[in-house]
Amino acid sequence: MDEEVVTESRKETEVAPALVSVHPDGHYVAVAVGPELRVFDLIGGCAASLVDDSVDQPFHKDNIRAIRFGANGKLFVSAGDDKTLKIWSSQSWQCISTVSSEKRVTAVAISNDGLHVCFADKFGLVWVVDLNQPSRDKKPTPLLSHYCSIITSLEFSPDNRFILSADRDFKIRVTNFPNNPLNGAHQIQSFCLGHTEFVSCLAFVPAQEGPHSLLLSGSGDSTVRLWDISSGALLDTCEVAVKAGLLESNGKAEEHDHAVTNLCTTLDGLLVAVSIQSLRGIVLLRCNVSAQTLSVAKVVSIAGEAFIPTCLANNPLTRELWMVTGVSNLPGYNYPSLARVLVISGIDVEQEPVVLGDNKIPGGEKLLETLQGTASVDDNAFLVAAEAVKAAMCNLLIKKQYPSENREYRKKTRNDRKLKE
Template identity: 85%
Template structure:
């Protein structure tokens, strides 16, 4: 029986790939891509690849798939974390690792407080940890902040005014927690729950409206919807059936389950537009957000012609009004590529203009940037269709909750390799 269980677990692991991730510096100085354990950064100011420096380890800096990357709101910090149970904090000024944080379990999401004083990360057990950046040691010990109790946390966000920290999970819920004055003692006061999604919540983003600076939240989900929330009360303000509106799904819902999950979203134009990536769409959906009416509507569907490009992550460059996208995975089944990534840029992301997908020679940084972030200038185009299917399978394995028989549970207990933090 153990051999059968092991074989089943082995088959599952073969599809547990990591999607490619992308992040753009708030001032547009840098763009970073993570695929598998590789972290690649391009500097627009010098028009060259960045050499990362981590005195604590030799390359690679991460020894397993990176699951989360992001810049701080002011661009003074960058974090990367993932399956190697390690979170690294970098200074974008010199791209030196200023701190390495060890986690007991794999990291699934990260967030940086808007004042730059704290970094939070979530693990696969549903715990959120906090790191105090005021302490001067290189290896910082994380402290428990809050918990979702055995539900994988998929997204973490600080509200723009730093009053709340939001955590979303695979069990359909979004928790809004008051961020305390002394968070090292834990965050125990829940402001609200945003309940309404019928599948896992995959991504969160705030609407940066000046007249309502903290309370309007966007969420994407495996139920193929983008929803608008008032986080102060937890009220659901609007539901947009993006897969139906984009023509991917009939209104009667006849489609393979989880086939049209929203994988990522980001706001542009001060929240007037929302870019949405959907699991089976070769392109993006642009939603118009009416802040005063508190509604969402489909403005445009931007298709990417001539390429098998299904975005796995989106990032906005507010200084140029460009939308950066990446697709790809780590360890693509059936291919010799150790990691596969493709970067595209959409310009003219505006309410009135027609968005344009830039050719490789028109992308800021050009071929030099593509070689840095992709690892090469080109790939077998058919590989990206396989990559899109691999991401679907991996997302289902990670986020669709499964019930294990007794034998499987016992085998999983025996083979766990949680890292216990030393006192």
């Protein structure tokens, strides 16, 4: 009975961080918070009208855990705890396909040729959807598995040769993406091993010349690491929480308070924006591609409000970094979904970045009303939201250690055993 109460309590307090994604041509900005998907048309200066004939509103019935645009900008996907992945045309904002998952979805990726969508579920299985299938309700096919380890991030390499999957068990798997993925992906290129806590995010360093083999990863161990995926070799490690003054070197006791939550490349990979739990701002890393090193370029602080980013997205055309903070189902507050959007301009090696005021954000007041909602939120709510995200991330991604007697009890009360009985 006690075990059931604990499980139910954890379920009630489970929250999802707000997410942001920017169209590769800077046409649209999308924000997901809770089950809500909000898209703003920067060219038209208005909210995009999403149409999904398969369901009534809302489009998702539970927390959205992953959103992203395809590399060519024609597709957008959203997926999450309602065990549903939706594929949208970003030209008409019509939902062109709804895919059902057996388990809750934790990560998504779109192949760079736009022919396949992959998603990972909470049990560590990666599925692939062939977009050439004629039916609207497409069937996913198993692609690969991490064997009961929650997958936190999926990425296709820029040349489409590999699909990368990161998990809570500290590892990054580099798998050859086959010509016929519906038969499964059985050839592993390498493993990138070195993180000491869950891997939270992945991003490729755009290659101006040569192979697309340099990968960045962020982790619960408060580091960003640079890898060569062809061999799995660790090239450099940057202790970003230490460099930002959040954590003393080898300060193991506070690691989980300063997990790297998101990262994205800017300036063709010369700079890397990093968000860290507890940091009111971002860290900009300088990536030296020829020397294969990482170093801190600057820390950009956000003054005047309690803003700790939960997700980042880059607009390569304008060199603007979009950030969102927020959470679903904020405990203790009557906010079904809480989001705040900020933009940093002047992302440059030499130039000093500037956090734009609300009146200078592209899209202005209309954009903020669309992506944030119209409710006025007190500043303290965002601090509570940051703590709620931190607690949810720890509950989900940090493995719990149980005494031997508890482990035996949990084995006996597993759901699959109950079904057999």
